[in-house]
Amino acid sequence: xxxxxxxxxxxxxxxxxxxxxxxxxxxxxxxxxxxxxxxxxxxxxxxxxxxxxxxxxxxxxxxxxxxxxxxxxxxxxxxxxxxxxxxxxxxxxxxxxxxxxxxxxxxxxxxxxxxxxxxxxxxxxxxxxxxxxxxxxxxxxxxxxxxxxxxxxxxxxxxxxxxxxxxxxxx
Amino acid sequence: xxxxxxxxxxxxxxxxxxxxxxxxxxxxxxxxxxxxxxxxxxxxxxxxxxxxxxxxxxxxxxxxxxxxxxxxxxxxxxxxxxxxxxxxxxxxxxxxxxxxxxxxxxxxxxxxxxxxxxxxxxxxxxxxxxxxxxxxxxxxxxxxxxxxxxxxxxxxxxxxxxxxxxxxxxxxxxxxxxxxxxxxxxxxxxxxxxxxxxxxxxxxxxxxxxxxxxxxxxxxxxxxxxxxxxxxxxxxxxxxxxxxxxxxxxxxxxxxxxxxxxxxxxxxxxxxxxxxxxxxxxxxxxxxxxxxxxxxxxxxxxxxxxxxxxxxxxxxxxxxxxx
Numbered sequence: 001x002x003x004x005x006x007x008x009x010x011x012x013x014x015x016x017x018x019x020x021x022x023x024x025x026x027x028x029x030x031x032x033x034x035x036x037x038x039x040x041x042x043x044x045x046x047x048x049x050x051x052x053x054x055x056x057x058x059x060x061x062x063x064x065x066x067x068x069x070x071x072x073x074x075x076x077x078x079x080x081x082x083x084x085x086x087x088x089x090x091x092x093x094x095x096x097x098x099x100x101x102x103x104x105x106x107x108x109x110x111x112x113x114x115x116x117x118x119x120x121x122x123x124x125x126x127x128x129x130x131x132x133x134x135x136x137x138x139x140x141x142x143x144x145x146x147x148x149x150x151x152x153x154x155x156x157x158x159x160x161x162x163x164x165x166x167x168x169x170x171x
Numbered sequence: 172x173x174x175x176x177x178x179x180x181x182x183x184x185x186x187x188x189x190x191x192x193x194x195x196x197x198x199x200x201x202x203x204x205x206x207x208x209x210x211x212x213x214x215x216x217x218x219x220x221x222x223x224x225x226x227x228x229x230x231x232x233x234x235x236x237x238x239x240x241x242x243x244x245x246x247x248x249x250x251x252x253x254x255x256x257x258x259x260x261x262x263x264x265x266x267x268x269x270x271x272x273x274x275x276x277x278x279x280x281x282x283x284x285x286x287x288x289x290x291x292x293x294x295x296x297x298x299x300x301x302x303x304x305x306x307x308x309x310x311x312x313x314x315x316x317x318x319x320x321x322x323x324x325x326x327x328x329x330x331x332x333x334x335x336x337x338x339x340x341x342x343x344x345x346x347x348x349x350x351x352x353x354x355x356x357x358x359x360x361x362x363x364x365x366x367x368x369x370x371x372x373x374x375x376x377x378x379x380x381x382x383x384x385x386x387x388x389x390x391x392x393x394x395x396x397x398x399x400x401x402x403x404x405x406x407x408x409x410x411x412x413x414x415x416x417x418x419x420x421x422x423x424x425x426x427x428x429x430x431x432x433x434x435x436x437x438x439x440x441x442x443x444x445x446x447x448x449x450x451x452x453x454x455x456x457x458x459x460x461x462x463x464x465x466x467x468x469x470x471x472x473x474x475x476x477x478x479x480x481x482x483x484x485x486x487x488x489x490x491x492x493x494x
Contacts (some may be wrong), residue, residue, distance in 0.1 A: 034177035058204050070279040076207045081224050147407035148274025
């Protein structure tokens with residue numbers, strides 16, 4: 001048998017938006033408990049409230065973040081299982097020194113690609129992951145990539161336009 | 172979520188030892204997309220004491236052909252199944268079935284093993300605590316099935332026995348048409364069962380302390396046409412109302428072999444053996460496809476609200492055969 005089946009009591013290491021965090025495991029407000037989701041840790045422990053929680057059961061995509069290059073649902077992920085992982089949230093897209101918005105964020109503003117805005121961080125993270133892998137997607141590919149992000153204000157038409165505008169084809 | 176003890180297993184043996192130690196009070200976690208619903212909704216009668224993360228087990232996410240067998244490790248992500256050049260080329264029904272699951276984010280998290288082991292979607296069974304659940308039912312070890320007399324529009328039209336929930340796994344349907352088997356491992360050794368036998372009316376083939384290790388599919392050779400079709404109300408997110416996977420060989424215009432599996436119609440994927448036999452030696456046309464569809468659904472016994480599923484199943488079979 002490899003390794004020891006011991007309960008974890010060591011530190012948890014996360015990289016969020018390029019910043020490294022070492023979090024203790026425990027039940028204090030600055031610690032991570034086994035039952036904490038990544039969405040909870042980002043919002044409540046690290047104060048990164050840009051990531052939203054809507055359905056809290058993996059259906060709506062509002063809590064989407066990028067982990068090691070792939071979009072995941074932070075509400076359905078246990079923080080304790082993210083040790084050593086690198087996470088990008090909506091707060092990590094703007095330039096850290098100039099604070100200039102990511103071109104994708106600017107495109108959402110330019111196209112008014114939101115109404116209430118609650119689903120927008122998740123929409124942008126899904127679109128960002130797509131553009132990183134495929135900088136010149138077709139409209140169909142944009143729709144596929146955003147198939148897991150629900151908007152109850154019906155902002156989708158503007159969202160697709162914004163993502164297309166932010167792709168390299170339009171530059 | 173309520174507190175639990177958490178472990179990272181670094182080997183299959185370690186996961187099995189922990190399962191044994193907890194004797195039914197621990198559950199395995201792979202992608203987590205189904206398990207976390209259960210933990211948040213508290214719709215089961217017992218909350219697990221421990222969660223055993225198996226994502227930390229190395230080398231269990233492979234997709235490879237090995238002699239005359241395709242082998243997929245239980246931890247292969249659905250997105251890996253979708254994007255595998257090997258699967259897209261030779262086992263396309265499985266790649267398409269994986270692609271039909273949920274959303275891009277869920278496919279990046281969920282594993283093939285987890286997709287096969289996921290819990291049923293019956294709305295009585297999954298009624299969450301925060302709105303008055305959990306509801307006891309036959310599957311939870313007490314009382315009768317509420318869907319049998321209640322709202323059963325999404326329940327079984329064949330094979331239901333006591334519980335009328337359907338198998339929610341899309342990949343299971345493709346694997347059933349591909350003659351796939353599921354390799355199960357426990358502290359007492361390994362065994363393998365056909366995918367169609369893995370699902371039982373009240374649960375699945377896994378006994379206490381066992382886990383799925385691998386999915387095997389006999390190597391596909393020669394010219395075969397594979398299809399996976401899924402009927403849902405919305406294209407993303409929704410579970411199948413009915414799905415069909417087909418693997419057919421039609422050399423020189425006559426059907427040599429047809430394998431047709433129906434999904435979301437019963438507790439397990441159902442192979443339409445009568446239709447498969449009937450098609451042998453016949454040309455594939457609108458007429459023969461319609462006959463095969465009728466033959467496939469002769470055994471259907473719909474409940475009060477779901478006879479519409481019979482018609483959808485027939486239509487999907489016709490489309491799958493003639494596509």
